[in-house]
Amino acid sequence: xxxxxxxxxxxxxxxxxxxxxxxxxxxxxxxxxxxxxxxxxxxxxxxxxxxxxxxxxxxxxxxxxxxxxxxxxxxxxxxxxxxxxxxxxxxxxxxxxxxxxxxxxxxxxxxxxxxxxxxxxxxxxxxxxxxxxxxxxxxxxxxxxxxxxxxxxxxxxxxxxxxxxxxxxxxxxxxxxxxxxxxxxxxxxxxxxxxxxxxxxxxxxxxxxxxxxxxxxxxxxxxxxxxxxxxxxxxxxxxxxxxxxxxxxxxxxxxxxxxxxxxxxxxxxxxxxxxxxxx
Amino acid sequence: xxxxxxxxxxxxxxxxxxxxxxxxxxxxxxxxxxxxxxxxxxxxxxxxxxxxxxxxxxxxxxxxxxxxxxxxxxxxxxxxxxxxxxxxxxxxxxxxxxxxxxxxxxxxxxxxxxxxxxxxxxxxxxxxxxxxxxxxxxxxxxxxxxxxxxxxxxxxxxxxxxxxxxxxxxxxxxxxxxxxxxxxxxxxxxxxxxxxxxxxxxxxxxxxxxxxxxxxxxxxxxxxxxxxxxxxxxxxxxxxxxxxxxxxxxxxxxxxxxxxxxxxxxxxxxxxxxxxxxxxxxxxxxxxxxxxxxxxxxxxxxxxxxxxxxxxxxxxxxxxxxxxx
Numbered sequence: 001x002x003x004x005x006x007x008x009x010x011x012x013x014x015x016x017x018x019x020x021x022x023x024x025x026x027x028x029x030x031x032x033x034x035x036x037x038x039x040x041x042x043x044x045x046x047x048x049x050x051x052x053x054x055x056x057x058x059x060x061x062x063x064x065x066x067x068x069x070x071x072x073x074x075x076x077x078x079x080x081x082x083x084x085x086x087x088x089x090x091x092x093x094x095x096x097x098x099x100x101x102x103x104x105x106x107x108x109x110x111x112x113x114x115x116x117x118x119x120x121x122x123x124x125x126x127x128x129x130x131x132x133x134x135x136x137x138x139x140x141x142x143x144x145x146x147x148x149x150x151x152x153x154x155x156x157x158x159x160x161x162x163x164x165x166x167x168x169x170x171x172x173x174x175x176x177x178x179x180x181x182x183x184x185x186x187x188x189x190x191x192x193x194x195x196x197x198x199x200x201x202x203x204x205x206x207x208x209x210x211x212x213x214x215x216x217x218x219x220x221x222x223x224x225x226x227x228x229x230x231x232x233x234x235x236x237x238x239x240x241x242x243x244x245x246x247x248x249x250x251x252x253x254x255x256x257x258x259x260x261x262x263x264x265x266x267x268x269x270x271x272x273x274x275x276x277x278x279x
Numbered sequence: 280x281x282x283x284x285x286x287x288x289x290x291x292x293x294x295x296x297x298x299x300x301x302x303x304x305x306x307x308x309x310x311x312x313x314x315x316x317x318x319x320x321x322x323x324x325x326x327x328x329x330x331x332x333x334x335x336x337x338x339x340x341x342x343x344x345x346x347x348x349x350x351x352x353x354x355x356x357x358x359x360x361x362x363x364x365x366x367x368x369x370x371x372x373x374x375x376x377x378x379x380x381x382x383x384x385x386x387x388x389x390x391x392x393x394x395x396x397x398x399x400x401x402x403x404x405x406x407x408x409x410x411x412x413x414x415x416x417x418x419x420x421x422x423x424x425x426x427x428x429x430x431x432x433x434x435x436x437x438x439x440x441x442x443x444x445x446x447x448x449x450x451x452x453x454x455x456x457x458x459x460x461x462x463x464x465x466x467x468x469x470x471x472x473x474x475x476x477x478x479x480x481x482x483x484x485x486x487x488x489x490x491x492x493x494x495x496x497x498x499x500x501x502x503x504x505x506x507x508x509x510x511x512x513x514x515x516x517x518x519x520x521x522x523x524x525x526x527x528x529x530x531x532x533x534x535x536x537x538x539x540x541x542x543x544x545x546x547x548x549x550x551x552x553x554x555x556x557x558x559x560x561x562x563x564x565x566x567x568x569x570x571x572x573x574x575x576x577x578x579x580x581x582x583x584x585x586x587x588x589x590x591x592x593x594x595x596x597x598x599x600x601x602x603x604x
Contacts, residue, residue, distance in 0.1 A: 051473060052472075053469055053472070053473070072472070072477075073469075073472040073473055074472045074473075074474075074475050074476055074477045074478075075475075077472070077473055077474060077475035078475050082473065082474075083473050085469070085470065085473075089467045089469060089470035089473075090467070090470070091462060091463045091466040091467060091470065091471075092466060092467075093462070093466060094459070094462055094463070094466070098459055098462075101459060102459050102460065102463045102471070102474050102476070103474050105456065105459075105460055105463075105474050105475045105476050106474065106475025106476075107475075108456055110455060110456045110457070111457070112452065112455075112457050112484065112488065115451050115452055115455030115456065115457055115458075116448050116451055116452065118451065122455070125456075126455070126456075165474065166473075169475075
């Protein structure tokens, strides 16, 4: 087993707030790696650091052995890191298939000149990416919605469309930021199946998710963050029984938890998360 | 199929126009309108596709016009070469905007406005090249392979030809990897970057293409009007181009064409109203824009929908979507 993604003492501060502090973890090639923790634990910030949308304060990210340094997100996308966003970030006025075709931007070459002249290469490329986009739409189950404007798709389908846009480029690593948010039980179940199929296609996945059933069924390994720090990592079974994890989500009886000592506790987990967290 | 028919009809109407309206003055107005179409198509790419609000298109228009005029007047450069160089010069000058393309919304608008003012001042003050406030006189009529476009009608057809080519070029661009990247950027920059699109690079390219279009429009204008004055290229002209795009409908290429025709032809048409004409024009612009966000191009689908809805509501009982409410 080799680590596809490895972080070393990754830290990101916003002013005085340590959103991610000294997090070292590695994601093994071919795994579905979960990243969980209460609200404000720094999960999304962690994904933003990996995708390059936010610059780290200190620490390093290694992808496939190479230090990503200050590489901008568009080049990381080209290197094989794709992502979805927590609050849907589709190109709302474009059709579903156009959205997915944009996902292939880094994998195509046609320039202004080629498009103006309609060169053979450009025509071929257009046909190829349209075909790949259709395959990707079919893969997530949106084959029938190719020509629908993205913004008018039902919510659950918009989530799937974002995954199709990330998956179409056959990246090495996909970062999924709360793909189950807002999905109903049946849809969440199908999502687990989709994640397994993406994994089977040879793509490593990093999954940030609150929906515990999805996390437990989909993940090979899980890292728990709390207040920006790594609490623990292990297999789903380990995490389920880890007392610190339950404490992080639910708090302790007396409120004299570890986190209460050095921080003002403004974020308690919602009953919703608590329900998901309870094993 | 339907769109092909529409195309043939529209082109046919444009070709027939100078035979129906043979008055020299109106042919001149139609030429200016077609040049406006080219300008509007360029700005449509910036504002309508990439969401970049530029108030500096008249600067590129002016650069193209002066480059073409000076080359033919002073150096006897053949028109075709001057025409292409005008576009290239305007495109190259757009590279000056590279440092500011990352500005957003109104900041970008003001920065491009500043660029327009600078270019205007250069045209006004560098008399040795531009003739200063006296302008450039006796710009030769276009001459291609010995044929001189001296008559109003031949000039009209030259403008029409260029406008059609620019339209088809824009259409290809909009439906290409480049066009999709621009649309993606305008709708969500973070998501566009996550797809591998370099924002600054694509915005700069977009400015480059729009500037090229404005540059060749300028060249046509120089050889059509035969006289250039810096006052033709103030930011008023930039705003006029923006009105064309907004009135026609943001994001729509046919809209840019319709908008340009309205903005150029309407004030001339209203000329009989005397002093009132600009006020009337202003009211019309407000009405057209206020009517619907999509401009005139956005009207057609709405009208279609209205018609469809009327039919549904007339026979609600036959609706197949019955069943429990």
